[in-house]
Amino acid sequence: MELFAMGDYGPYVWSCYLLTLIVVVISTVQGKRRHQQISDQVTRQLKLKEPGE
Amino acid sequence: MWKFIHKLASPPHFYDLAAKIIPWFAVVALALIAYGAVAGLFLAPADYQQGDAFRIIYVHVPAAYLSMLAYSIMAISAGIGLIWRMKLAHAVAAGAAPLGAWFTFLALATGSIWGRPMWGTWWEWGDPRLTSELIMLFLYFGYMALRAAIDDTAKADRASAVLALVGAVNVPIIHFSVEWWSSLHQGPTLVREGGPAIEPAMLYPLLAMIVGFSFLFGALLLSRVRTEVLYRERRARWVRNLLLPSGESA
Numbered sequence: 595m596e597l598f599a600m601g602d603y604g605p606y607v608w609s610c611y612l613l614t615l616i617v618v619v620i621s622t623v624q625g626k627r628r629h630q631q632i633s634d635q636v637t638r639q640l641k642l643k644e645p646g647e
Numbered sequence: 648m649w650k651f652i653h654k655l656a657s658p659p660h661f662y663d664l665a666a667k668i669i670p671w672f673a674v675v676a677l678a679l680i681a682y683g684a685v686a687g688l689f690l691a692p693a694d695y696q697q698g699d700a701f702r703i704i705y706v707h708v709p710a711a712y713l714s715m716l717a718y719s720i721m722a723i724s725a726g727i728g729l730i731w732r733m734k735l736a737h738a739v740a741a742g743a744a745p746l747g748a749w750f751t752f753l754a755l756a757t758g759s760i761w762g763r764p765m766w767g768t769w770w771e772w773g774d775p776r777l778t779s780e781l782i783m784l785f786l787y788f789g790y791m792a793l794r795a796a797i798d799d800t801a802k803a804d805r806a807s808a809v810l811a812l813v814g815a816v817n818v819p820i821i822h823f824s825v826e827w828w829s830s831l832h833q834g835p836t837l838v839r840e841g842g843p844a845i846e847p848a849m850l851y852p853l854l855a856m857i858v859g860f861s862f863l864f865g866a867l868l869l870s871r872v873r874t875e876v877l878y879r880e881r882r883a884r885w886v887r888n889l890l891l892p893s894g895e896s897a
Binding site: 597600601602603604606607609610611613614617618620621622624625626628629632633636637639640641644 | 684688689693698699700702703706707710745746749750752753756757760761763764863867870871873874877878881886887890891
């Protein structure tokens with residue numbers, strides 16, 4: 595337990611690492627979501643332009 | 648060589664190649680960051696002045712480094728796009744901006760949390776290092792807002808490229824701010840005369856984190872540039888073949 599206490603600085607140290615994790619997750623998810631949106635949008639436009647038989 | 652660059656910059660080739668590279672970058676990033684985080688948090692000895700608070704360095708420095716690397720990549724790509732009218736370069740610049748903004752935010756936030764116990768304050772207005780980093784966050788916001796405000800992609804590319812290039816003067820200011828002016832911020836740890844001012848057990852996790860986060864940034868950037876390329880090439884034949892496989896009807 596002492597290992598995780600970080601002296602008196604536990605809250606400071608752990609909040610920084612947690613924040614880093616959050617930023618990495620959000621920026622990854624945001625990028626993936628945008629790719630899906632653009633991909634769907636372009637697919638819709640292509641289908642409008644050349645409707646199937 | 649020129650032929651190689653030309654092929655690399657061809658959108659369909661880049662789109663495929665990036666998809667193959669991204670998982671490898673992610674694996675290397677995860678391995679290095681896992682080692683760096685465990686070694687930085689638990690194995691490295693506590694700092695004789697800062698105690699365990701110094702362990703914030705292992706996330707703060709990579710974030711700050713990436714905030715400036717992303718801006719440099721954005722400005723250089725924007726410049727290349729402006730001068731040689733290379734479309735892929737503009738796509739790289741546009742993809743780097745939101746990532747740069749995220750890592751700038753992270754550098755500011757972790758710096759603030761570190762500053763509270765060490766300097767006795769979350770924020771110091773007028774401090775050159777803090778202020779110039781905050782200005783960079785606003786430059787990223789300005790760049791993204793300008794792009795979002797212009798519908799025509801080519802016009803958005805040119806206008807935002809000028810903004811990115813003008814703002815690039817801020818990058819060396821951030822780097823040298825702690826040497827040029829008096830600042831609360833501590834001086835450089837790694838890139839300084841006489842070599843790194845840090846012992847090996849503290850240094851290796853830091854290097855692992857910096858390289859690991861760089862690979863992570865590489866993977867995230869490639870992924871965002873793929874999205875940009877897909878949108879910009881939406882009228883191209885290869886995108887049509889990719890998204891509407893033959894035989895499939897609406």
